[in-house]
Amino acid sequence: MDENKRGSFGSNIGFLLSAIGSAVGLGNIWGFPYKMGKSGGFTFLIIYLILAIFVGFAIMLSELAMGRKTGLGPVNAYKTLSKKFKWVGWLAIIAPFLIMTFYSVLGGYCIYYIVINIVGLFKGVPGAESFDALLTNPGMSILVTLGFMIICYLINLNGVGGGIEKFNKIGMPALFVMLVIVIIRAWTLPHAAEGLKFMFVPGYAVKGGFIDKAPGIMSVLATAGGQMFFSLSLAMGAMITYGSYLGKNENLPKNSVIIVISDTLVAIMAGLAVIPAAVANGIAKGMAVSEIKLGGPSLLFATLQDVFHGMGTIGGIFGFIFYALVLIAAISSAISLIEAVAVTFIDRASARGEEPSRPRTITLVCIVIFLLSCFVASDGLGSRPFAPWQFFGIGSEAAPWNDCWLDFMDTWSEGVAMPLGALLMSVMIGWEIKPKSLYDEIDNGYNGKIHGFYSFCIKYVCPIAMVFILLVQLSSFFGFGWFE
Numbered sequence: 217m218d219e220n221k222r223g224s225f226g227s228n229i230g231f232l233l234s235a236i237g238s239a240v241g242l243g244n245i246w247g248f249p250y251k252m253g254k255s256g257g258f259t260f261l262i263i264y265l266i267l268a269i270f271v272g273f274a275i276m277l278s279e280l281a282m283g284r285k286t287g288l289g290p291v292n293a294y295k296t297l298s299k300k301f302k303w304v305g306w307l308a309i310i311a312p313f314l315i316m317t318f319y320s321v322l323g324g325y326c327i328y329y330i331v332i333n334i335v336g337l338f339k340g341v342p343g344a345e346s347f348d349a350l351l352t353n354p355g356m357s358i359l360v361t362l363g364f365m366i367i368c369y370l371i372n373l374n375g376v377g378g379g380i381e382k383f384n385k386i387g388m389p390a391l392f393v394m395l396v397i398v399i400i401r402a403w404t405l406p407h408a409a410e411g412l413k414f415m416f417v418p419g420y421a422v423k424g425g426f427i428d429k430a431p432g433i434m435s436v437l438a439t440a441g442g443q444m445f446f447s448l449s450l451a452m453g454a455m456i457t458y459g460s461y462l463g464k465n466e467n468l469p470k471n472s473v474i475i476v477i478s479d480t481l482v483a484i485m486a487g488l489a490v491i492p493a494a495v496a497n498g499i500a501k502g503m504a505v506s507e508i509k510l511g512g513p514s515l516l517f518a519t520l521q522d523v524f525h526g527m528g529t530i531g532g533i534f535g536f537i538f539y540a541l542v543l544i545a546a547i548s549s550a551i552s553l554i555e556a557v558a559v560t561f562i563d564r565a566s567a568r569g570e571e572p573s574r575p576r577t578i579t580l581v582c583i584v585i586f587l588l589s590c591f592v593a594s595d596g597l598g599s600r601p602f603a604p605w606q607f608f609g610i611g612s613e614a615a616p617w618n619d620c621w622l623d624f625m626d627t628w629s630e631g632v633a634m635p636l637g638a639l640l641m642s643v644m645i646g647w648e649i650k651p652k653s654l655y656d657e658i659d660n661g662y663n664g665k666i667h668g669f670y671s672f673c674i675k676y677v678c679p680i681a682m683v684f685i686l687l688v689q690l691s692s693f694f695g696f697g698w699f700e
């Protein structure tokens with residue numbers, strides 16, 4: 217199959233915006249700000265950045281180099297690079313596949329909120345009531361999930377340059393502008409400063425009454441590690457896939473640094489918009505700060521919709537802008553997840569000497585994801601009795617893994633496949649194929665000195681950090697309580 221049929225990015229900026237699009241997603245908007253506030257504000261940020269520099273950067277660079285060196289998606293890239301680790305690539309496509317089963321539902325919720333903010337412009341749309349109504353309406357949840365999947369399907373169908381790159385080139389700058397508008401609005405609300413203190417001042421979450429007890433250092437490290445991986449789209453095949461579409465002369469270390477910095481910046485910016493608005497609105501309504509829901513899906517869809525509702529008619533317009541920006545963030549991440557799964561089958565077909573069909577592969581992948589996402593959409597995030605253990609007849613003790621379909625899918629992807637995949641990748645590169653096997657790829661388009669730092673991180677820091685992050689993820693998803 218010739219190069220153009222497989223697809224490639226038209227320019228480095230197109231690649232960068234697409235990789236940043238993959239990284240910037242729901243994880244930045246609802247995950248980062250709340251976790252940062254709860255886990256010690258600036259202290260969390262510093263720990264996050266240290267992990268991003270020593271672990272995130274090395275894994276990001278490895279993935280881009282593996283993809284570009286082999287010119288293949290995750291499954292086939294591992295197969296080409298190592299005999300012993302050839303099966304690890306499958307972990308890297310199970311993870312994005314399972315993530316998509318709930319990401320699509322949450323993306324669908326964004327479509328729903330865009331629509332109800334327009335339709336209800338003059339009536340106003342209350343937050344908690346509208347979210348309850350959505351969660352208890354499986355038909356509507358499935359419909360909006362389908363809508364989200366169709367949008368992503370059409371983008372992926374158009375290929376790397378014509379679909380993914382084009383969408384991100386327009387979507388990412390638009391997202392940035394919308395985010396700035398929402399930040400300005402949030403900061404002009406009375407009591408917004410209280411939210412900023414929650415996010416940035418070390419220890420303020422407890423001092424200000426948001427939470428009872430500060431988490432221990434182990435728990436902060438764990439939260440930061442898990443968040444960093446998810447947020448940077450690591451160990452899920454996405455960056456290997458995008459790397460395989462990148463031109464040979466582009467600078468991989470520089471690109472990796474730009475992606476890590478941009479993703480962190482957007483996460484902080486999202487926090488500057490979301491947390492002050494939610495806190496200001498809660499205080500204005502006479503709530504104690506501990507009662508304001510600042511985490512999870514209800515932050516995005518109940519708490520924030522309530523903020524827009526409180527602004528009157530103008531609130532509907534801000535609601536529209538906000539959910540449109542979250543939708544763009546969700547789409548730009550989802551298309552990288554779909555691509556990571558689909559590319560495996562496209563590459564396999566051409567390895568067998570068959571003519572790969574992008575339309576057929578993308579259609580099949582999207583249909584299977586959609587069918588599985590119907591489970592997640594139907595149980596209303598656990599508000600309807602539809603939980604996984606009831607199907608498998610496993611005990612019903614409450615731990616995140618069996619809380620609801622979303623958490624079930626998240627457990628196996630973010631909790632198991634992702635940290636295990638990253639651990640095995642760093643062992644493979646550090647100790648089996650050796651970092652120097654990627655040096656020629658890393659040096660293509662780059663002439664600085666990075667070998668020593670990269671080799672130290674991938675051989676020593678990453679495996680140790682990944683064992684820890686794996687244990688922490690297992691403990692938190694399965695409720696073992698090892699790090700509390």
Ligand code: PFF
Pocket residue numbers: 238239240241242243244312315446447448449450452453454455549550552553
């Ligand atoms: N990075 C995305 C987020 O922060 O929401 C989620 C994600 C996208 C994870 C793509 C993994 C991936 F491959």
